[in-house]
Amino acid sequence: MESKGLQPMDSEQLRENAHKMVDFIADYYKSIENFPVLSQVEPGYLRELLPDSAPNQPETLQNVLDDVQAKILPGVTHWQSPSYFAYYPSNSSVAGFLGEMLSAGINMVGFSWITSPAATELEMIVLDWLGKLLKLPEDFLSTGQGGGVIQGTASEAVLVVLLAARDRVLRKLGKNALEKLVVYASDQTHSALQKACQIGGIHPENCKLLKTDSSTNYALSPDLLSKAISDDISTGLVPFFLCATVGTTSSTAVDPLLSLGKIAKNNGIWFHVDAAYAGSACICPEYRCYIDGVEESDSFNMNAHKWFLTNFDCSALWVKWQFLPVENENWGGILLEFEVKVPFSNEASIALHMHDRNALIQSLSTNPEFLKNKASQANMVVDYKDWQIPLGRRFRSLKLWMVLRLYGLENLQCYIRNHINLAKYFEGLVAADSRFEGCKYCLSCQLAHLTWDKPLLGLVVVTPRIFSLVCFRLLPPNNNEDHGNNLNHDLLDAVNSTGKIFISHTVLSGKYILRFAVGAPLTEERHVTAAWKVLQDEASALLGSL
Amino acid sequence: MESKGLQPMDSEQLRENAHKMVDFIADYYKSIENFPVLSQVEPGYLRELLPDSAPNQPETLQNVLDDVQAKILPGVTHWQSPSYFAYYPSNSSVAGFLGEMLSAGINMVGFSWITSPAATELEMIVLDWLGKLLKLPEDFLSTGQGGGVIQGTASEAVLVVLLAARDRVLRKLGKNALEKLVVYASDQTHSALQKACQIGGIHPENCKLLKTDSSTNYALSPDLLSKAISDDISTGLVPFFLCATVGTTSSTAVDPLLSLGKIAKNNGIWFHVDAAYAGSACICPEYRCYIDGVEESDSFNMNAHKWFLTNFDCSALWVKWQFLPVENENWGGILLEFEVKVPFSNEASIALHMHDRNALIQSLSTNPEFLKNKASQANMVVDYKDWQIPLGRRFRSLKLWMVLRLYGLENLQCYIRNHINLAKYFEGLVAADSRFEGCKYCLSCQLAHLTWDKPLLGLVVVTPRIFSLVCFRLLPPNNNEDHGNNLNHDLLDAVNSTGKIFISHTVLSGKYILRFAVGAPLTEERHVTAAWKVLQDEASALLGSL
Structure with missing residues (x-):
C-alpha cells in the first residue's frame, strides 16, 4: 500500500481549523449590525467573483474565509440581524449552534434505530419534553403510543400526514378513488x-381553500367548512383531510381548532394543525389557549427553528394515538396484527387497533433487505425512516435538547414574551402616527382574539396583533384607495433598499399590507425604535413626493 | 419595557462555548477507536437515563457535555470510525465540518434568491464545478441552462424528478391517466x-422492478426493459420513468446507461441516473467510464455526503436542458412563454422551448403572495424552493465549496483511489482464505466491469468488486447450502457484536451475502487488516461450533 495522502478527519487539524471558524462566526455576530439586512447584490453577482471550476490543489482556510468575508457575506440576507423583521424569524442561538456543531461532528445517519440508537431515542424523548411544555394531550406523546418526529420543515410535516391520511382512505376505497379525495x-x-x-x-x-375575511380575522369559519363538506359528499366526493392553522403566515390568524376538530371527527377526516410559527408561544400559559382544541386533531406541527432558538432545520411533528376498532376499517384483508409496530410495549391487545402513527408508517415505510436488522424485525424499536420522506436523517434532536437544557423553560417563556412585548411596542408606535393604519388595539379586539367567532365591533382596521407580528399599512392620502397598494409596495421597497431593516408584506382582502415580525434573537427595543424611524422617514419621503 | 432576560445570541458567549465544543469534538475523534463501532445498547436504554421533562432553569454546557459523553455516545453508532464498513460510508471531514459550522452560524433560510442571494448562487456555481469534475455534459450545467440543486438525500432527488416526469405526462394525458403510468x-x-x-x-x-441475476452482475438488461415497455404499451399502459443505478446499494452493480438511455429516449421516458454512492469515484478518469451514457439521461444524482467528504446532508441532483419543440407538447392551452424561467439570459427564443429543469419547476413551484419579490417576479433568478419538496433550505453549498477548495481535485482523487485500493486489499485477503467465497478477481472479471453485457466466464462467484465495496460470504461446510444463509447471518451478528467492526449484508440470488464497504475517512490499511482478523476469528469460532 502507498502513502495515505489526504488526512481529511485528523483530530488536531479539526481542532485548529474549527477554533478559527468559531472566531470567524463570533466576529460575524459582533459586527452583524454593520451589514445591510437584506442583501443588496444584483442577480448573478457571484459568478463574476468566483473561478469557473474547482481547484486542482488545496487552498488554505484563510483564503476561503477571506472569500466568505469579501464575496459571500455581501450576498447574504442576515436572518439573525436584530433588524430582521421579515417573513417569520428563523432563530439561531448559542445552544442551537452548539447542537448543530455536535450533530455535524458526530455525523451519523439515523434512519433506523440501529444506525444510532441515541439519535432515535433522544428524538422521542425530547419531543415528549416539548410536547409536555405545549401541554399536548398524552396520546401525542411516545409514552402514550403517539409520538413526535423531527421533520425538516412544516412543508414536509403536512406532506407526510397528508400521505398517511390519503393512503388510509385509499386502502378502504381503492386506489382509483384518488380523484375523489378532498382537502380543506x-x-x-x-x-x-x-x-x-x-x-x-x-x-x-x-x-378547497375556503374563503376568509376580516369578519373572522381571516380564520376559517366552521360553518363554511360544514357546508363545503356536505356539498362535496352530496356530489360523491370524499372529504379526507383538514388543515387548520394557528398563526397563519399572512397575519397570524388562528383557526378555531375545537369547532373544526369536531366537524373533522364527525366526518372521519384527518385533522392536522399547523402551528409552525405560533406554536412556540404556547409554552406560555397565557398563550396556550390558542391551541385549545388540539386534542381533537390527529397531528400537530410547530417549527422549533422559527421562534424557538433551534437552528434551522427542526420542525416538530406529533401524531396521535387513536383508537379505531378494526371492525370499522376494511383494510383489504391485510391482517393488522402483523403490521402494527408497538415499541417498548407488550400489550398484545394494542395490535388490534389502528392509530395514526401507524397510518404514517404504513404510508412511508420501506423494508429493503440491506436495512434489515434484529431490532427492527422484532418490532422493538422506532425506525424514523418510516416517518419521513427521505431515508437518511441528521441527529437533529441534539440541538433541541441543548436549547431546552441550556435555557430552561422559564428563560424560553421570557424570550417569547419579550418579543411579544416588542411587537406591542411597535403596534403602539404605528397607532400613534395617524398616517398609518394598524390594529387599533382595544378591549373588543383583545376579546376577539379569544372569541374570534363573534363578530367584531369594527374597530380593528387591518387585523389584530396576537403574537409578535404586526400588520399595518400607510394610508393613501385623501383615502384614495386606488393608490394604497402601490404606495405600500413602494414603501416596502424603499425601506428594504436602505439595508437598515428588512420587512415583508402580504395581501389581505385585496389590500397590500406590511408585515413587521419581531422574533430575531438579537432584537432589542432600540432596534424596533430605529426600524420605526426608517419607516416614518421613508413614508415622509414618499408622501412628500406625491 | 422590562429587562431583556435571555441573551441567546451573544457573540462572546458563542465564542466561549463553541471553543469548548470544538475541543469536545476533536477529543471525540482522538478517541473514536475506543468506542464499539456499532452501538451495543438495548432498545429503550436512554429513557431510563434522562429526566421525564425539560428543566425549568438553565443547565451548564458542562452538564450537557457530561451527559453526551456518558449517555449519548454509548448509544451512537460511529459512522466515522475507521472500522465502520457497513452500508455505504457517510463521510465527515474537517472541511465538511467547517462548512456545516459556517452554515449553522449564518443560519439563513434560502428558499428564494432574495432571502440570501449568495446561497442560491454559490449552489449553482459549486454544482457546476462538481458537474465539471464528473464531466457531465454542458446541458446539465447552469451555464448550459440545465443546472444542479442540492437535495437532502437521493430519496428526495428521485422523488422530485419522478414528480416532474409524472406531471409532464399528466399535463398531456390528463390527471386520470395516473393509474396507467409505469416506472421501470x-x-x-x-x-x-x-x-x-x-x-x-x-x-x-x-x-416494475425488472429481475436481474449474476449473468449481468445484477445490472438491468436493456432487452428485458425493451420487452417490458412494449408489453406495457400494448396493454394501454404509459411508460414514463426509468431509473438506472450506477453502483447499487446491494453490490455496486452498474446499469448500462447508454443502451438504457436510448430505449428511454425512443419511448419518451424520463431517464434518471442514481449514482448516489459511485458517482464520487467518477471524478477519477479511470472510473468515469461507469457513467458513460449519462448524456442520454434527463437527470443525474450523486451524494456528496456519502464518499465525497461533505457532511450529511448533501445530495447533488442535476437536471438537463433539453430542447423539446412546443408543438410536440400539448399543455392544455397554457402558454409556455409565461411559465418558463430563464435566469440570467435574454434570449427570448429560449422561452419557446421546454426543458427538464422547467418540468421540475412546473411540478414543484408555489407562488404565494407573501413570498413575491421583484427578482422572482421578473424571472431573473433561480428560486430553489421550486426545485425541492420543502420550502426552507440550509446553506448547504458552503460545505461542498469548502471540500472542493480545501482539498482540491487531486487530493480528492487520491482519497477515492486509496479506498478502492483498500477494498482490493481486502478482496485479496478473502480470496486467500478458502473458507470464504468472494470475487475471484481475474482478467475476465475485470473486463466484465467494462463490458458487463457480455456473459461472464463463470469465475465470478459472488459478484465483482468494482468500487470500494467487497461482497463475500463464508462457505457452508460440505457445500451444504441449507446452512449457508444462517451461517453468514450468524457471522454478521458475531462480528458486529464484538464492537470492533461494523459491516452489513444483502441478499443476492437468494444467498445471504456480507458487504464490506471501505469509505470512512479515517480508515487505513491496519483497520482493514484488523477487520479481516475479526472476521476470520469469528468464522473459526462459528465453524468450530458446528
Whole structure:
C-alpha cells in the first residue's frame, strides 16, 4: 500500500481549523449590525467573483474565509440581524449552534434505530419534553403510543400526514378513488398544503381553500367548512383531510381548532394543525389557549427553528394515538396484527387497533433487505425512516435538547414574551402616527382574539396583533384607495433598499399590507425604535413626493 | 419595557462555548477507536437515563457535555470510525465540518434568491464545478441552462424528478391517466424509488422492478426493459420513468446507461441516473467510464455526503436542458412563454422551448403572495424552493465549496483511489482464505466491469468488486447450502457484536451475502487488516461450533 495522502478527519487539524471558524462566526455576530439586512447584490453577482471550476490543489482556510468575508457575506440576507423583521424569524442561538456543531461532528445517519440508537431515542424523548411544555394531550406523546418526529420543515410535516391520511382512505376505497379525495383549509393556509396536494396527486380542484375575511380575522369559519363538506359528499366526493392553522403566515390568524376538530371527527377526516410559527408561544400559559382544541386533531406541527432558538432545520411533528376498532376499517384483508409496530410495549391487545402513527408508517415505510436488522424485525424499536420522506436523517434532536437544557423553560417563556412585548411596542408606535393604519388595539379586539367567532365591533382596521407580528399599512392620502397598494409596495421597497431593516408584506382582502415580525434573537427595543424611524422617514419621503 | 432576560445570541458567549465544543469534538475523534463501532445498547436504554421533562432553569454546557459523553455516545453508532464498513460510508471531514459550522452560524433560510442571494448562487456555481469534475455534459450545467440543486438525500432527488416526469405526462394525458403510468428499474434499485412511486400515487403494480441475476452482475438488461415497455404499451399502459443505478446499494452493480438511455429516449421516458454512492469515484478518469451514457439521461444524482467528504446532508441532483419543440407538447392551452424561467439570459427564443429543469419547476413551484419579490417576479433568478419538496433550505453549498477548495481535485482523487485500493486489499485477503467465497478477481472479471453485457466466464462467484465495496460470504461446510444463509447471518451478528467492526449484508440470488464497504475517512490499511482478523476469528469460532 502507498502513502495515505489526504488526512481529511485528523483530530488536531479539526481542532485548529474549527477554533478559527468559531472566531470567524463570533466576529460575524459582533459586527452583524454593520451589514445591510437584506442583501443588496444584483442577480448573478457571484459568478463574476468566483473561478469557473474547482481547484486542482488545496487552498488554505484563510483564503476561503477571506472569500466568505469579501464575496459571500455581501450576498447574504442576515436572518439573525436584530433588524430582521421579515417573513417569520428563523432563530439561531448559542445552544442551537452548539447542537448543530455536535450533530455535524458526530455525523451519523439515523434512519433506523440501529444506525444510532441515541439519535432515535433522544428524538422521542425530547419531543415528549416539548410536547409536555405545549401541554399536548398524552396520546401525542411516545409514552402514550403517539409520538413526535423531527421533520425538516412544516412543508414536509403536512406532506407526510397528508400521505398517511390519503393512503388510509385509499386502502378502504381503492386506489382509483384518488380523484375523489378532498382537502380543506382556509385561503390563508400556507402554500405548503397545496404543494403537498400536488405531490400526493390530489386533484387541484379538490384542494378547497375556503374563503376568509376580516369578519373572522381571516380564520376559517366552521360553518363554511360544514357546508363545503356536505356539498362535496352530496356530489360523491370524499372529504379526507383538514388543515387548520394557528398563526397563519399572512397575519397570524388562528383557526378555531375545537369547532373544526369536531366537524373533522364527525366526518372521519384527518385533522392536522399547523402551528409552525405560533406554536412556540404556547409554552406560555397565557398563550396556550390558542391551541385549545388540539386534542381533537390527529397531528400537530410547530417549527422549533422559527421562534424557538433551534437552528434551522427542526420542525416538530406529533401524531396521535387513536383508537379505531378494526371492525370499522376494511383494510383489504391485510391482517393488522402483523403490521402494527408497538415499541417498548407488550400489550398484545394494542395490535388490534389502528392509530395514526401507524397510518404514517404504513404510508412511508420501506423494508429493503440491506436495512434489515434484529431490532427492527422484532418490532422493538422506532425506525424514523418510516416517518419521513427521505431515508437518511441528521441527529437533529441534539440541538433541541441543548436549547431546552441550556435555557430552561422559564428563560424560553421570557424570550417569547419579550418579543411579544416588542411587537406591542411597535403596534403602539404605528397607532400613534395617524398616517398609518394598524390594529387599533382595544378591549373588543383583545376579546376577539379569544372569541374570534363573534363578530367584531369594527374597530380593528387591518387585523389584530396576537403574537409578535404586526400588520399595518400607510394610508393613501385623501383615502384614495386606488393608490394604497402601490404606495405600500413602494414603501416596502424603499425601506428594504436602505439595508437598515428588512420587512415583508402580504395581501389581505385585496389590500397590500406590511408585515413587521419581531422574533430575531438579537432584537432589542432600540432596534424596533430605529426600524420605526426608517419607516416614518421613508413614508415622509414618499408622501412628500406625491 | 422590562429587562431583556435571555441573551441567546451573544457573540462572546458563542465564542466561549463553541471553543469548548470544538475541543469536545476533536477529543471525540482522538478517541473514536475506543468506542464499539456499532452501538451495543438495548432498545429503550436512554429513557431510563434522562429526566421525564425539560428543566425549568438553565443547565451548564458542562452538564450537557457530561451527559453526551456518558449517555449519548454509548448509544451512537460511529459512522466515522475507521472500522465502520457497513452500508455505504457517510463521510465527515474537517472541511465538511467547517462548512456545516459556517452554515449553522449564518443560519439563513434560502428558499428564494432574495432571502440570501449568495446561497442560491454559490449552489449553482459549486454544482457546476462538481458537474465539471464528473464531466457531465454542458446541458446539465447552469451555464448550459440545465443546472444542479442540492437535495437532502437521493430519496428526495428521485422523488422530485419522478414528480416532474409524472406531471409532464399528466399535463398531456390528463390527471386520470395516473393509474396507467409505469416506472421501470431493476430489482436492485434503491427502495427510495418505490417510496417515491408510493408518494406520487403511482400504482404499486406499475412500479416494475425488472429481475436481474449474476449473468449481468445484477445490472438491468436493456432487452428485458425493451420487452417490458412494449408489453406495457400494448396493454394501454404509459411508460414514463426509468431509473438506472450506477453502483447499487446491494453490490455496486452498474446499469448500462447508454443502451438504457436510448430505449428511454425512443419511448419518451424520463431517464434518471442514481449514482448516489459511485458517482464520487467518477471524478477519477479511470472510473468515469461507469457513467458513460449519462448524456442520454434527463437527470443525474450523486451524494456528496456519502464518499465525497461533505457532511450529511448533501445530495447533488442535476437536471438537463433539453430542447423539446412546443408543438410536440400539448399543455392544455397554457402558454409556455409565461411559465418558463430563464435566469440570467435574454434570449427570448429560449422561452419557446421546454426543458427538464422547467418540468421540475412546473411540478414543484408555489407562488404565494407573501413570498413575491421583484427578482422572482421578473424571472431573473433561480428560486430553489421550486426545485425541492420543502420550502426552507440550509446553506448547504458552503460545505461542498469548502471540500472542493480545501482539498482540491487531486487530493480528492487520491482519497477515492486509496479506498478502492483498500477494498482490493481486502478482496485479496478473502480470496486467500478458502473458507470464504468472494470475487475471484481475474482478467475476465475485470473486463466484465467494462463490458458487463457480455456473459461472464463463470469465475465470478459472488459478484465483482468494482468500487470500494467487497461482497463475500463464508462457505457452508460440505457445500451444504441449507446452512449457508444462517451461517453468514450468524457471522454478521458475531462480528458486529464484538464492537470492533461494523459491516452489513444483502441478499443476492437468494444467498445471504456480507458487504464490506471501505469509505470512512479515517480508515487505513491496519483497520482493514484488523477487520479481516475479526472476521476470520469469528468464522473459526462459528465453524468450530458446528
